[in-house]
């Protein structure tokens with residue numbers, strides 16, 4: 623079974639240094655990235671992919687803090703990120719594909735960089751890390767980016783990023799900094815944040831404006847599948863400006879991936895809510911260990927046709943990847 627994974631990160635040391643001065647100090651307390659694996663885009667990564675049973679990694683830069691930095695610098699840095707990723711893909715085109723990093727602080731430039739990334743560099747979509755200037759993608763200022771994604775027919779992967787300081791302080795502070803840091807981010811907070819981001823896009827009418835836009839969420843849909851019926855019951859009567867019942871936007875315009883959360887309950891829940899055609903696969907390498915990536919899917923109690931869709935078929939369709947056979 624060929625496996626294509628969609629939330630697989632790399633990091634460029636110069637970029638990390640360049641963005642470091644814009645990051646909130648609180649970040650130090652939770653962010654201990656696996657630097658060696660993040661920075662490798664060659665032989666060791668391929669070896670780890672072979673061990674995990676992953677044939678193709680769709681690569682994206684890690685949460686670089688791009689939304690936090692001044693527009694002009696964001697433009698230069700994202701160009702450098704995308705150029706270096708393109709060079710790595712060029713060496714191993716059968717093992718790597720790319721998602722663009724966009725300078726969201728300058729939405730027009732971000733739209734242009736998305737266009738360049740797809741049409742010139744051959745990338746398959748973009749990854750956006752949370753809010754920019756505390757605005758979510760339902761804000762009209764980001765329309766150039768969404769319009770371009772629609773025109774190019776590529777998806778946007780919405781990745782978590784640390785919550786705003788005010789939210790951090792009220793909701794997550796008050797514990798040992800390492801506890802607050804994990805609670806505010808990958809332990810809970812930034813998943814809730816990303817779910818809210820996607821729900822705001824529904825409520826803001828983004829998917830009526832762009833009915834072919836496709837959003838990808840990690841972590842089995844960032845809590846939305848569990849609460850979708852509740853959200854739909856509560857919000858559908860109030861959202862008279864929307865064209866569809868609110869749950870429709872989730873099941874028609876979003877896809878989800880596991881991000882390395884390889885346990886059965888959220889998988890079965892997501893499968894029941896969303897169906898096998900909208901589940902893609904991901905490890906969140908190297909933040910999560912992918913040793914069980916292939917075994918987990920093989921052992922799920924679903925049909926082999928559905929396993930093939932989730933392992934690679936849906937990704938090949940959504941990202942328009944060529945369909946070659948498994949290399950592992």
Ligand code: GRE
Pocket residue numbers: 631653684685808906909
């Ligand atoms: C992730 O990509 O999921 C991630 C980061 C940084 C820290 C932890 C984490 O980008 O899971």
Ligand code: ZN
Pocket residue numbers: 629631781906909
């Ligand atoms: Zn990730």
